[in-house]
Amino acid sequence: MSGEALWRMSVAVILASLATSSALAADPALRDDALALFEPIPLSPDPAPDPAAVELGKALFFEPRLSEGHNISCNSCHNLGTGGVDLAPVSLGHRWQKGGRNSPTVLNATYNTAQFWDGRAADLTEQAGGPMINPVEMGSTAEHVIEQLKGIPGYLPLFTAAFPGDADPLTFPNTEAAIAAFEQTLITPNAPFDRFLRGDDTAMTAAQQDGLRAFMDQGCAACHNGVNLGGNSYQPFGLVEKPDWSILPPGDKGRFEVTRAEEDAYVFKVPTLRNIAITPPYFHSGSVWDLNLAVGVMGSAQMGTALDPDQEASIVAFLDSLTGDMPQVVYPTLPPSTADTPRPQQ
Amino acid sequence: MSGEALWRMSVAVILASLATSSALAADPALRDDALALFEPIPLSPDPAPDPAAVELGKALFFEPRLSEGHNISCNSCHNLGTGGVDLAPVSLGHRWQKGGRNSPTVLNATYNTAQFWDGRAADLTEQAGGPMINPVEMGSTAEHVIEQLKGIPGYLPLFTAAFPGDADPLTFPNTEAAIAAFEQTLITPNAPFDRFLRGDDTAMTAAQQDGLRAFMDQGCAACHNGVNLGGNSYQPFGLVEKPDWSILPPGDKGRFEVTRAEEDAYVFKVPTLRNIAITPPYFHSGSVWDLNLAVGVMGSAQMGTALDPDQEASIVAFLDSLTGDMPQVVYPTLPPSTADTPRPQQ
Numbered sequence: 001m002s003g004e005a006l007w008r009m010s011v012a013v014i015l016a017s018l019a020t021s022s023a024l025a026a027d028p029a030l031r032d033d034a035l036a037l038f039e040p041i042p043l044s045p046d047p048a049p050d051p052a053a054v055e056l057g058k059a060l061f062f063e064p065r066l067s068e069g070h071n072i073s074c075n076s077c078h079n080l081g082t083g084g085v086d087l088a089p090v091s092l093g094h095r096w097q098k099g100g101r102n103s104p105t106v107l108n109a110t111y112n113t114a115q116f117w118d119g120r121a122a123d124l125t126e127q128a129g130g131p132m133i134n135p136v137e138m139g140s141t142a143e144h145v146i147e148q149l150k151g152i153p154g155y156l157p158l159f160t161a162a163f164p165g166d167a168d169p170l171t172f173p174n175t176e177a178a179i180a181a182f183e184q185t186l187i188t189p190n191a192p193f194d195r196f197l198r199g200d201d202t203a204m205t206a207a208q209q210d211g212l213r214a215f216m217d218q219g220c221a222a223c224h225n226g227v228n229l230g231g232n233s234y235q236p237f238g239l240v241e242k243p244d245w246s247i248l249p250p251g252d253k254g255r256f257e258v259t260r261a262e263e264d265a266y267v268f269k270v271p272t273l274r275n276i277a278i279t280p281p282y283f284h285s286g287s288v289w290d291l292n293l294a295v296g297v298m299g300s301a302q303m304g305t306a307l308d309p310d311q312e313a314s315i316v317a318f319l320d321s322l323t324g325d326m327p328q329v330v331y332p333t334l335p336p337s338t339a340d341t342p343r344p345q346q
Numbered sequence: 347m348s349g350e351a352l353w354r355m356s357v358a359v360i361l362a363s364l365a366t367s368s369a370l371a372a373d374p375a376l377r378d379d380a381l382a383l384f385e386p387i388p389l390s391p392d393p394a395p396d397p398a399a400v401e402l403g404k405a406l407f408f409e410p411r412l413s414e415g416h417n418i419s420c421n422s423c424h425n426l427g428t429g430g431v432d433l434a435p436v437s438l439g440h441r442w443q444k445g446g447r448n449s450p451t452v453l454n455a456t457y458n459t460a461q462f463w464d465g466r467a468a469d470l471t472e473q474a475g476g477p478m479i480n481p482v483e484m485g486s487t488a489e490h491v492i493e494q495l496k497g498i499p500g501y502l503p504l505f506t507a508a509f510p511g512d513a514d515p516l517t518f519p520n521t522e523a524a525i526a527a528f529e530q531t532l533i534t535p536n537a538p539f540d541r542f543l544r545g546d547d548t549a550m551t552a553a554q555q556d557g558l559r560a561f562m563d564q565g566c567a568a569c570h571n572g573v574n575l576g577g578n579s580y581q582p583f584g585l586v587e588k589p590d591w592s593i594l595p596p597g598d599k600g601r602f603e604v605t606r607a608e609e610d611a612y613v614f615k616v617p618t619l620r621n622i623a624i625t626p627p628y629f630h631s632g633s634v635w636d637l638n639l640a641v642g643v644m645g646s647a648q649m650g651t652a653l654d655p656d657q658e659a660s661i662v663a664f665l666d667s668l669t670g671d672m673p674q675v676v677y678p679t680l681p682p683s684t685a686d687t688p689r690p691q692q
Contacts, residue, residue, distance in 0.1 A: 062427050071438045076417065081408050081680040088690045092417045096442040098692065278682035290685035326679045333672040334427040336624035339636035344434045346444065 027213055031197065034212060037225045040194035041108065041187055041274070041324060049181035053162040057182030059155075059332045060175060065148055067138035068094050070344030074131070074179065078106035080329055083278040084186065089286030094139030100252065102286030107327070108274045110184045112231030117284045118255045119234060119269045124180035129172060142172045144342070149175065151342045154335020188275055188324030196321070204321050211318025214311060219303050228272035229322065236267050237284075240304035243297050247287045254284070277320045291316050373559055377543065380558060383571045386540035387454065387533055387620070387670060395527035399508040403528030405501075405678045406521060411494055413484035414440050416690030420477070420525065424452035426675055429624040430532065435632030440485030446598065448632030453673070454620045456530045458577030463630045464601045465580060465615045470526035475518060488518045490688070495521065497688045500681020534621055534670030542667070550667050557664025560657060565649050574618035575668065582613050583630075586650035589643050593633045600630070623666045637662050 060066065061074045077091040078084050084105035091099040101117050109115065115127035131137040132145055140148070149155045149170055156170055162178055163169035195203035204212070215221055224230045234255055237248050248266060255264040268284055281287065282294040292312045299307035406412065407420045423437040424430050430451035437445040447463050455461065461473035477483040478491055486494070495501045495516055502516055508524055509515035541549035550558070561567055570576040580601055583594050594612060601610040614630055627633065628640040638658045645653035
């Protein structure tokens, strides 16, 4: 081996060793800076919801008979096998109708300060019944949901156990509350980012740590902060520069539809970035499949910054560190139908 | 208390005691007669399928991206939460198209000697791919299924682990074989009837035991026998007397569509009666929701017997003893999509 070859090899070994060692030494303030903006997901739901409500809520979450056609459950569009979403631009609902916006993940939704892209539900309980009675989603009505559940004899004991103080426990609000209780358990702790925040220097790769620094330096964390890296504020999409109409369709004015306030036109709830790497496509329009491109769109639309491909890739490396442990859910056995149970409207 | 009241009370106590005691003493040959016709479901799959194939097959069973719209999985129509069926006359498939026949249960399907109502698939492996490439079901093609799975990077390692001897393991036949391996685990042992067959005199109520005797005496067991109480022969629906066309639609000639033999017109595979109480509606047409009525139809159509309501109820009591322990399945985390994964055709 020539002297030059030896020299090149030594340099390569040193560089490789630098790349695999923790970058923390190079950025000693990284964890403290991050802890000022973010917090890890608790290792278990806190407060822990009532087990009887969770058990009922789990059955209801997977219950296709809550839909008019008996073929769509909460899990259809918030699939626990695919990051709590359906991996589609918009969801397919009753009679194959398309929904208006991309299905947001149910995972860690308990940490959002409001639900839906426009925040029209204050919490999980208020959200849970919405899709059931939306004509383009599950296509039922609040009255029929209760008629349906009362027509499945096994549900009454589950409602009674979950709401022991209620004289008439099988109600639409209790249906929503039980689903919300189950959804409170759908958290994804232990992402590399969480383990890093908790003090594990080896949890995130150097590239992910660099990406975290870029994420903070570029201003992403101005909106994507807190335990959910988002989900806690409303922002105009296109704060600095409106993105292409294919990404921000003109017909959907976001929170304006809720408040009718002109300043809420094209304002949306900032989505969580938890598990973002496994929940394409992106934005309320579900129009962007490539996370690098989505990061680039955010840079120009929200910050007026043209991120270069290396910057995008660095931030995406950080986003990859936000995928946590998926909830372990035993598929529920649902109470049987009888000859008198209301039948599907196909 | 008057003498007459005391007398009435004593008679009531004696009758109640007779009703709750095992009826076996009254029918000492019942178990032996039953064991000549039926056998219990094994407590665990035997032979046990390969764990790596089961793990892959479980993911594929719950994989909506196998459908053209990415919204229908095997579990949509063979829902493990509802007895392995969808509790609908016929299933709703791609673009809300209706299937031609009632979705048969996947539970214990491994014990059927052939699959589909017309037996057109020899076994679970041959069956598994059918719905994926049926235009009115999942609406994909064999080529696209493989393109789709190859476009989800996490699948190749699962196929390699399940089929270690194959140079190119990610194939349509292996997709089918893995799903079949998972389905071999979907058995429901420990039904009261199974525990009775194994020697537990308290497993079945007296009414259920009486129903078992009626089931055998009336001739039901001529076709509904073996481990699955059916699933092992073909019979003309309407052997003695054609049922109403709403139950036996004239356009569906059953096994004739497979063999083109005139004697196979309106011939169907005898369905399993395992878990029948929780899998309405009944028959290939899914036209009857009431199990008592279904039993009555069978009496007249297949045996030329007009069962009276007590006889129907007695047989239904026996059928209630065929509901076993549902498989405990942890909902799988599916491999993530990427920006390059083929997208849903909505």
